[in-house]
Amino acid sequence: AQRVTQPEKLLSVFKGAPVELKCNYSYSGSPELFWYVQYSRQRLQLLLRHISRESIKGFTADLNKGETSFHLKKPFAQEEDSAMYYCALRVWGGGNKLTFGTGTQLKVEL
Amino acid sequence: DAGVTQSPTHLIKTRGQQVTLRCSPISGHKSVSWYQQVLGQGPQFIFQYYEKEERGRGNFPDRFSARQFPNYSSELNVNALLLGDSALYLCASSLASPASNQPQHFGDGTRLSIL
Numbered sequence: 001a002q003r004v005t006q007p008e009k010l011l012s013v014f015k016g017a018p019v020e021l022k023c024n025y026s027y028s029g030s031p032e033l034f035w036y037v038q039y040s041r042q043r044l045q046l047l048l049r050h051i052s053r054e055s056i057k058g059f060t061a062d063l064n065k066g067e068t069s070f071h072l073k074k075p076f077a078q079e080e081d082s083a084m085y086y087c088a089l090r091v092w093g094g095g096n097k098l099t100f101g102t103g104t105q106l107k108v109e110l
Numbered sequence: 111d112a113g114v115t116q117s118p119t120h121l122i123k124t125r126g127q128q129v130t131l132r133c134s135p136i137s138g139h140k141s142v143s144w145y146q147q148v149l150g151q152g153p154q155f156i157f158q159y160y161e162k163e164e165r166g167r168g169n170f171p172d173r174f175s176a177r178q179f180p181n182y183s184s185e186l187n188v189n190a191l192l193l194g195d196s197a198l199y200l201c202a203s204s205l206a207s208p209a210s211n212q213p214q215h216f217g218d219g220t221r222l223s224i225l
Contacts, residue, residue, distance in 0.1 A: 004152075034213075043113070044153070044200065044216040086152050095166040096143050096204055096214055100152030 002027040004089050006101035013077050014109050021072040021104050023061075023087030031089045033063055033070040034098070038084040047072075047085070057081070077108045112136075114203050114217035122223045123191050131186045131220045135203030141165075142184040143214060144176055145200040153200055159184055188222075196224045 003026045013019055025031060035047040048056045050063040050070060061072045070087060084105050088098040115134045123129050135142050141160040145153035158166035159178035173189045182203075188195055198221050202214040 036216075043218045046213050046215075049213065088152075096141055096158050096202070097155045097166050097168070098143075098145075098153070098214065099155070102150070102152050 002031065002089050002091060002099050004087050004099050004101035006085075006087055006104050008104045009102070010105045010107065012107045012109060015079055016076050019072075019074040019077045019081065019106065019108075021085050021087075021106065023070045023072065023101060025068050025070065025087075025089050027068075027089060027091070030092055032092060033061070034088040034090070035059070035061055035070075035072050036086045036088055036100075038086070040083070044086070077106075079108050079110065082106055082108045114201055114215055116199075116201050116217040116220050118220060119218065120221045120223075122225060124225050125191055125193060127191050128187065128189045129191060129222060131188075131199050131201075131222070133184045133186070133201030133203075133217060135182050135184070135201075136215055139203035139205050139215070140182050141204045141206065141212075142178055142182065143202045143204075144184070144186045145202065146170075147198040147200060147219070149197070156186070191224050193224050195222065197222060 005024045033050040037047045038044045059074045084103050086103045087101040117132045143158040144156040147153040155168040157176045162178045176186045178184045198219040200219045201217045204212040204214045206212045
C-alpha cells in the first residue's frame, strides 16, 4: 500500500526566507504527486501537480523517484503563504483515490 | 460557479445513530469522492463514485455506504455511529472518468461530532 510522509507538523520561517516543505512517499509503481493547500477558513485546493511541471504562486516541486520525494519549495516566503500544506499521491490507473500526508502548517513571520 | 457544495455544514449526533451527508459536485463533473479527515490528520479516502457506480473503496467498515444519483450528486451514509466517527467529511468532484488524470476539487466539508 502507498504511504505519504510529511515529517514536519509545523514549519516557521521569516518573510523573505526560503521555504522547503518535505514530502516522502512509498509506492513501488509510478505515482502521481500533488500538493494541496488550505488557507485559513478556506477549502482544500490544489496547488500543483508534478505532471504539470509549473510554478504556482512561486512554489515549485520536483518529483525525485530515486529519493521518493516531492518537496515543495519557494525561494522567498511571503506572509500570505501561511497555510496548511498537504502532500498527496495518486496511483496511475487507480481511480481518484488520493493518499494524503498528515500535513505541514507553514507560518511565515514578519 | 459555486464549486462543490456539501450539506449540512455541522452535525451533532449520538452514538448508535445514523447520519446522511450530501454533496453536489461542480456542474459537469461526473465523479465524486468522499474523504474522512480526523483532527490532526490528512484526509483519508472512503469512496469514489462515477456514473452512479462505486469505483473505489477505502479501508472503512461496512457501516459506511454511499450512492450517486442521476444528477451526479452523492450521499454518504454512516450507521451505528461511534465516537471515532467524529471528523470532517470532505467531498471532492472531478470532471471525467477515474482513469483520467483530472484533478479533484474539494468542498468545505461537513463537521460531524458524535456525543
